[in-house]
Amino acid sequence: MPAELVHPTDDRSKQEIVYAALRDAILQGLLRVGTQVPSTRTLASRWAVSRGTLEGVYERLCAEGYLTRRQGAGTFVSAELPDSYLKVQPVLPLMPPPAATPLRHHESHVKSGQPFVARLPDPALFPLQDWARHMLRCINKAGEITSESNQVTGFLPLKQQIAQYLREHRNIVCEPQQVIITTGIRHALALISRAFLRPGDNVAMEDPGYPFGRDIFALAEAKLIDIAITEQGIDLEALSKAQQVRALYVTPSHQSPLGCVMSITKRLAVIDWAQQQGALIIEDDYDSEFSYSGSPLPALMSHDNSAQTLYCGSFNKTLSAELRVGFLVARGAQLERLNEVAAIHGRAVALHEQLALAEFMRSGAFARHLRTARQAYAQRRNRLLALLTQHANGKYRVSGHEAGLHLVLWLPADRDEAAFCQQAAEQGLQLQPLSLFCRSIKLPPAVMIGYAALTLAHIEVSARLLAKLLASPASHA
Incomplete structure (x- = not known):
């Protein structure tokens, strides 16, 4: 010493x-x-x-x-x-770390500012200063909340705001107690799987469909039944042939990924089918707030009086991809079971974040942001479509462009998806082939086009490059 x-x-x-x-x-x-x-x-x-x-x-x-x-x-x-x-004492010989597992699909590559995988809300539109003020006030206030802060299914003021929003904008009549706060759609699907699915249960899935939804149900050891989705919506004939289905997962307001809207007639038919089967309907309403040709149709849940429908929503598409707050709405025995499962898992979202979001919605800031974002995304979509019309010589068609944050660009029949995506990558454009979202169904060549999180300057340059590729002679893989 x-x-x-x-x-x-x-x-x-x-x-x-x-x-x-x-x-x-x-x-x-x-x-x-x-x-x-x-x-x-x-x-x-x-x-x-x-x-x-x-x-x-x-x-x-x-x-x-x-x-x-x-x-x-x-x-x-x-x-x-x-x-x-503080040091872990190994009790077994150390094994070499496993090789990194490659991504099985490209959903995780979606990011803002990258043409054309920008299927996210634009972070530049998020009113960060306004949100920060709400967060600071609620962090200071969080310590005062006692009686309601231990609610594992969510903080009551936020559940009240969500219930009011759903009544006004999605035509869903629900009580705050029927709302469960989650970290997003995937969390809601995981809770549903834990609550209602047993190994071997049949789950009907849209095809093409949401890859992470498939993964979550597969983790529950469910058997997936592919139900074809056409440009007109779910194939009711294929659905009617499905037997002993425990749950049906659907995205009726803006089908993921095709973007088609399920008609009222088909919604009623799906509800009738579910009642006859005794099956649950899992409604994923991931981006219905962004409708560009008029008001969106009411949620499928608004037509169901049998309590068979479970409604999943999220703020990840409306406000920010980094804001991990979502919600799940259920009724009757389904709600009781989900509350039991949620209680086991514990609170998912921090109290101050729930407080801030509740105040953000109550103050009208959320509604103002939706109006601003809807106008900005519509402007970007319109400019993208105008540039393709002007420069691509009609060698394409689009669908799913009436709503949401993306559209589907259908290639000429003689174009190869993989070769087209490779050509685009050489030009600095990142495209996702539609086949990535398909399991059993075979569809004509197409790619996903995300435009919401791109500036008009991005779109101006990138859409011209894309149109030039479309107008060029076909190159096969």
């Missing part, structure tokens, strides 16, 4: 310097386990510090478990140092 300890250039307090010196001596083995340490009188004289400083350091080291004092014997280095509890 050093004879001199405190140096004039050291800006730490004497107590911190002494503490660090003794702790380091213990950890480095200069003072071994079981060794008696010098008395405070001895070290005070050696290091030219007061005994009071040494007493404070010894008390701290004893409290932290580095030293142990024995009545009448002195002070000793502890047999078990506290730092050892």
